[in-house]
Amino acid sequence: MKRVCAVTHMFDHVPLAYTHSYGCQQNVSDGEKINGMLYRMGYDITDDPEKADFILYNTCAVRENAENRVFGNLGALKHLKNRNPDLIIAVCGCMVQQEHIAERIKKTFPFVDLVFGTHVLHRFPEFLYSIFEKGKRVFELPQCDGVICEGIPVKRDSKFRASVPIMYGCNNFCTYCIVPYVRGRERSRAPGEIISEVKGLIEKGYKEILLLGQNVNSYDGGGMNFSGLLRELDSIDGDFVINFMTSHPKDCSHELIDTIADSRHISWHLHLPVQSGSDRILKLMNRHYDVAHYTELVEYARRRIPDIQLTTDIIVGFPGETYEDFTETLELMRKIKYDSAFTFIYSKREGTKAAEMDDPVSDEDKGKWFRELLEVQGECGDEAYKKYVGQTMRILCEGRGRTDESLYTGKSRQNIIVDFNGNEQHIGQFVDVKITRALNWALVGEIIQ
Ligand code: 5AD
Ligand code: SF4
Secondary structure, three states: OHHHHHHHOOOOOOOOEEEEOOHHHHHHHHHHHHHHHHHOOEEEEOOOHHHHEEEEEEEOOHHHHHHHHHHHHHOHHHHHHOOOOOOOEEEEEEEEHOOOHHHHHHOOOOOEEEEOHHHHHHHHHHHHHHHHOOOOOOEOOEEEEEEEEOOOOOOOOOOOOOEEEEOOOOOOOOOOOHHHHHHHHOOOOOOHHOOOOOOOOHHHOOOOOEEEOOHHHOOOOOOOOHHHHHHHHHOOOOOOOEEEEEOOOOOOOHHHHHHHOOOOOOOEEEOOOEEOOHHHHHOOOOOOOOOOHHHHHHHHHHHHHHEEEEEEEEEEEEOOOHHHHHHHHHHEEEEEHOOOOEEEEEOOOOOHHHHHOOOOOOOOHHHHHHHHHHHHHHHHHHHHOOOOOOOOOEEEEEOOOOHHHHHHHHEEEOOOOOEEOOOOOOOOOOOEEEEEEEEOOOOEEEOOO
């Protein structure tokens, strides 16, 4: 970083970097590390690519449409490079970790200077220096199980909400999913590193800590499991909330639910991706649980934490899924009545097991099923949110309203979006709000003075 800094100091202006992270919170968290390194190397961050001396896309591979968007956006950078040949263009993240994608960028986007994979994020300054020194393109995409690199500087996007990765990678190999191929095997950070990072954040005034991992329930801190880590973090004094994602139903334990129920700081929110309501499809997906096990977990969670917010992910149109399988998913949704659900049409990922399976259902039919699912979820959300009207909730204010720009917005202990009549001073503070109205994805209320 020092060597790059020596180069950027010789510029006749403070160089500007534009970075954009696609995809999940883990990727956004990597983006904050990239911005942290750029700051240390003398760059300022800009949100205008037209003004940038350095542009980086931190990409996602989970579905094809995310990849197509990156290709489209990359193509559009060509004219910027023509206008400013000194502009450095970089692409990193999950998408380029796939060999065929890196090859395509090498061949069809000659104006891209730097491509690096998920396992060498910490070596980004070295790659950038090499470009300044040698003026040659750099492609660094080692395949490995991954390492953990502590101490990378972080430039956080928010002053009161902080993401803290606790583990990286995934061992599950769900048959539709590219993540294990692009993020490597599971590895957990040491509990001491996590605890001291969180303590430091609370001392600095952060009010929301978001613990991240592809499968936080299989956190293994050398004798400390995820519930144990949560209990340690919950014992820290201060006024803050802890959120976490994502939980895999096969590893979600009663101990975890009890830990949330007995906690002072942990959100009453469980994001528990079910993916399908058909046991047959769950087996083909290699999920290692069935609907009965999943339903038992949800019932236990609702018994221990009556106000818990339950959310999920669902894939429509997995290869070989029949309309009968799909109706089982609808049935499960009607039974569980999720507060909200992230729904996706299956996207074929090269290299995964599901990509080899027969997929006879047409895109048109999958689209119809998808709309049917959205409709049912809309009704469930209506019902789930109405029950909060009249309640008073403690809200961490985040900024301008989501339902209405003239309002302010934040999240409740359940991690539910609540808009209210706040002001600029409330941002980053907790306020008590009485709920007056429910939509099927958010609540609206008034501040209690
Ligand atoms: N197609 C569609 N959705 C997918 N997801 C993961 N892989 C795919 C795929 N190939 C969804 C899952 C996961 C969420 C992050 O993305 O529902 O939980
Ligand atoms: Fe995140 Fe997975 Fe997308 Fe990578 S592929 S950015 S881990 S969602």
